[in-house]
Amino acid sequence: AQSVTQLGSHVSVSEGALVLLRCNYSSSVPPYLFWYVQYPNQGLQLLLKYTSAATLVKGINGFEAEFKKSETSFHLTKPSAHMSDAAEYFCAVTSRSGNTPLVFGKGTRLSVIA
């Protein structure tokens, strides 16, 4: 069974500082991986996805993530945090067959301090 673990339920950074949100996956075969963002009282919005092309994936709003097979990780980063980045972030995994629903991590709440 596939799963993802997000380390840290809450991350707080200063405005302008580096954002690092951690995600480790468990899968017997190379998976597809996603990062989603959720703003208050809204659904989830796709930030970026890894589908076995380049291991460094660039997404919206300046975010990027790097797939590291040796570390089974897919950490999300942004060089400089902005107040508008404050939200809940979810890592998710699915199989390449497309026959299994997306499995989400428990989420990490990002706070940005002025």
Add this chain to the structure above:
Amino acid sequence: EADIYQTPRYLVIGTGKKITLECSQTMGHDKMYWYQQDPGMELHLIHYSYGVNSTEKGDLSSESTVSRIRTEHFPLTLESARPSHTSQYLCASSGGTNSPLHFGNGTRLTVT
């Protein structure tokens, strides 16, 4: 910008009532999903469908039911609402094999 629509946005009802949460998408996606999410918490898959007349239960046991009579429509029904059903319900859809999920804005249900 959402091409997936959920109604109502907010709902407060009494215990024992029957309710249907609506979800429609205009993208022609075969795959549709219902997730339950308590505020600030993880998402739990409760139902999904990979096409018309095909529905499956998800990981979280739920007293709700779903139907998929048309591609674009995936309603969720609670026959008898209870306070334990108070939560946010998110509908999503996706297209091809590695296509991401598109989410609606959710229905926040409160059962009194």
